[in-house]
Amino acid sequence: MEAAMDLMRRISPNKSEMALSALLSLLPYHSSDLLSQVDQPLQVYFDTESGKEFILCEYNRDADSYRSPWSNKYHPPMEDGPLPSPQLRKLEVEANDVFAVYRDQYYEGGVSSVYMWEDDNEGFVSCFLIKKDGSRKADGRRGYLQEGAWEAIHVIEVGHQEEETAHYCLTSTVMLSLTTENKPSGTFNLSGSIRRQMNLDLPVEDGHLCNMGKMIEEMEGKLRNSLDQVYFGKTREMVCTLRPPPEGLQVRLPESS
Template structure:
């Protein structure tokens, strides 16, 4: 009998569970099999958590890419800090070494300068496209370039029983070449929508989508990197939003429309009969 791969089994289980509670399911799996902690945290995208920078007072987003132990690095101050209440999942740096709070790996001076400019650029992007929400950008060094993640979160203002949350996670690598750079972008959108009223009851639509692209773009200086990354993220978000609206939402609307109706079944059958009678009369 073939040996069961615990990691593959855990991922398969997470795909079959309600995506709205991914963080809870992930913590449960980690408590059952602690040896899978780092593999699961680095492979499973979770809804983003908001924290406030103690130095600047600005909100930023927590994820595995700016975490070291119970500490998270603020993109605004560049320093590690432990959020109130703690997260308690442990962590490693880019080299796989466990480190204490406040001692995590930080980007080089050049990469940190680009990180600061990227945060400023995507803060404008967030305001223009999302009209609110929180954004954070984190960079780190690679041997032949640099990598990073662009995070965006928007929570819709609840109205009655309706609520919604959008989390987008864009992880990229930029490999420097002569006058160009090769970019590899992996984007994930985590969406949760719920609504309800007396006629239709409650409906919950949750899920995630991941897409990946690679592209070679011209580079003159470090500013070009910021513009290139911004263009890639903007184009990818537009494609994924259109795909969600046209395919996923459209399909969900068709399924719900076939299963549920505000009108009574008697009225629907009467309308159907009238429609068929008109068609038959036109054929005579």
């Protein structure tokens, strides 16, 4: 299992689905651990009742059905699928509306979904998901990418409230992949994933949604900076070392879409 997880951390996100399928066939007795610990590229499904798209993941799945955060119904339909309590469902609906505004402001498009459920410690867990297809045929408005995707998974465990303060544990994963293609430079492919965790004790006077939103916004800023330094910075360094530009010419990678 340790070797399998080490392999999945190093493999390209756009090949992780194939790699996971191979590992499941090799290690069937570790299937539940692999499925729960390995983050897969996010898939999108259209909810015909609400007329909106939502994201499929392990957190809104029961058997082979997935719950829509908009209609609160499973697709394909199932009668006994788990649902959040009425109070938590109300918070979930509000979170989806607010997070859709956040997505449009930061990502200029894409699909987002928020799911919530009770845990065993008198608290609850929230999962905030964003998928942005940045290719030319989708939301890539600037047209730099032949193919590309930004997929973010934010899971927040909210502990039991004590003296008007709650403990928040945020685990964030971002999967990035992009491919550019033009005649002068040929095909360029860059992909990878990064995961970080944050723990905070915050007052709940402003509400759980406000606290979770601030944590996600701060974490995404840190992740974007890390990706810029680790992936783009190292790539620029390698390109300039292997193929140094003419003297006085500064090399810039295309702006992300």
